[in-house]
Amino acid sequence: MKNLILLLLGAASFAIPGSVSAQTDERIPIIFDTDFVMPPADDSLALMLALQSPEIEILGITTVAGNDSLERATSDVLRMLEIAGQPGIPVYRGADMPLVHEKSDFAVRSYGNWYSDEPPPPPPGGFATKQIENEAAVSFIVRTVLASPNKVTLVAIGPLTNIAQAIRAEPKFAENVKQLVIMGGAIALLPDGAGNITPNAEYNFWVDPEAAHVTLRSGIPIELSPLNVSRKSALTKYWYEKMVAVETPLTRLLKDTMGARFAAEPDKSWFMYDQIAMASLIDPSLVTTERLYVDVNIDHGISYGVSVGGRKIWPGAELAQEMNVQFDLDWTRFIEMFVARVQAPLQGERKRAAEE
Ligand code: RIB
Ligand code: CA
Numbered sequence: 001m002k003n004l005i006l007l008l009l010g011a012a013s014f015a016i017p018g019s020v021s022a023q024t025d026e027r028i029p030i031i032f033d034t035d036f037v038m039p040p041a042d043d044s045l046a047l048m049l050a051l052q053s054p055e056i057e058i059l060g061i062t063t064v065a066g067n068d069s070l071e072r073a074t075s076d077v078l079r080m081l082e083i084a085g086q087p088g089i090p091v092y093r094g095a096d097m098p099l100v101h102e103k104s105d106f107a108v109r110s111y112g113n114w115y116s117d118e119p120p121p122p123p124p125g126g127f128a129t130k131q132i133e134n135e136a137a138v139s140f141i142v143r144t145v146l147a148s149p150n151k152v153t154l155v156a157i158g159p160l161t162n163i164a165q166a167i168r169a170e171p172k173f174a175e176n177v178k179q180l181v182i183m184g185g186a187i188a189l190l191p192d193g194a195g196n197i198t199p200n201a202e203y204n205f206w207v208d209p210e211a212a213h214v215t216l217r218s219g220i221p222i223e224l225s226p227l228n229v230s231r232k233s234a235l236t237k238y239w240y241e242k243m244v245a246v247e248t249p250l251t252r253l254l255k256d257t258m259g260a261r262f263a264a265e266p267d268k269s270w271f272m273y274d275q276i277a278m279a280s281l282i283d284p285s286l287v288t289t290e291r292l293y294v295d296v297n298i299d300h301g302i303s304y305g306v307s308v309g310g311r312k313i314w315p316g317a318e319l320a321q322e323m324n325v326q327f328d329l330d331w332t333r334f335i336e337m338f339v340a341r342v343q344a345p346l347q348g349e350r351k352r353a354a355e356e
Contacts, residue, residue: 014113028057028154029148030152031140031145032047033061033156034274036062036158037076040257049338049342051084052341054083054347056249058216059091060089060133062074062091063091064078064094065115065159066114066206067113069118070093070112071096071119073122077091078127079125079208080123080131080132081130083250087268090131092137093137094161095165099211100210101208101209111196111203112203112207138162138165142170143182145173146170146172147264149176150176151178153178154220155179155181158308159204159212160204160208164214165220174220180215181222182204182225183226184202184204186226186227187325189292189310190325192227192228195225199306199308200303201303205305207305209296209298209304209305216294217319220346222321225276225280228324229327233276236269240262240341242344247342250343272338275338276326283333287330289324291324292322294321294323295317295320296308
């Protein structure tokens, strides 16, 4: 009887609200590459979505300097896995600096802390007891992709330093990646295409333009989620309150880390950059895309890190690659799926119950 109940519990884990596909063996194996910071940062909300989605199998998480230092990304993500009840997912330490881009006065004055060598602050609940793996991120990424040719999808929601290093490290790597979903760039050709760190550059591409340049030209099939589509989202107090209306370890974390912000600025809203990129892999029908050639400027001038998209190749962009570029979002379906999954019982606990 106990086994029957646990079996039913296991089956129920694949029928949570917002579910688009239902079978264990249909899960999409991913490597989640992130400049992670605890909520309210978008990377952590994107990871919550991935952890709570039965369509996704996270093979490993690789960290990179971006929103904050590599050490902060790593210690925060280890703790998040404990809170989410999935401490078995391995975490690999990645690049602590961009390939070429150096710390500057502009970087220090502007958003982000990628260059910082300050020790990371303790995450909510204190530093994790879970440890990082004894293998570098690039080695894990290359090894995992080559072990399962054309099966592994990379979800990259920070600067592309780790991905570019993997491309450079192993000539057979790029041709064996199934797909690469990137949150990055801003496309002036499409509506809402301004930058968010310089007038035309998006933050992730601007932190490591050379890595974005290598990655976008690599031949890997790319689904690009630029600022154009991020700007179709607005995380408001209304949706925050819906999310935290149910009590779970994840919604408790959201309350602790986001509650004060919504109380202080009840009319403000936030873009859901990385969450949209992650959601588009779970349910591609949430976004509208156009095939464009996209390249990244690596001249150290006023357009450093700017992504340029065109419908045809233009002079200077002969090596640009065609990719899917997201520019519109079914906001209501997306946010309803996001809220339902974040507030659902922890998937880690349901999986463990099913396996017992
Ligand atoms: O420009 C938005 C991107 O920059 C997101 O990935 C966010 O996490 C920040 O890193
Ligand atoms: Ca990010």
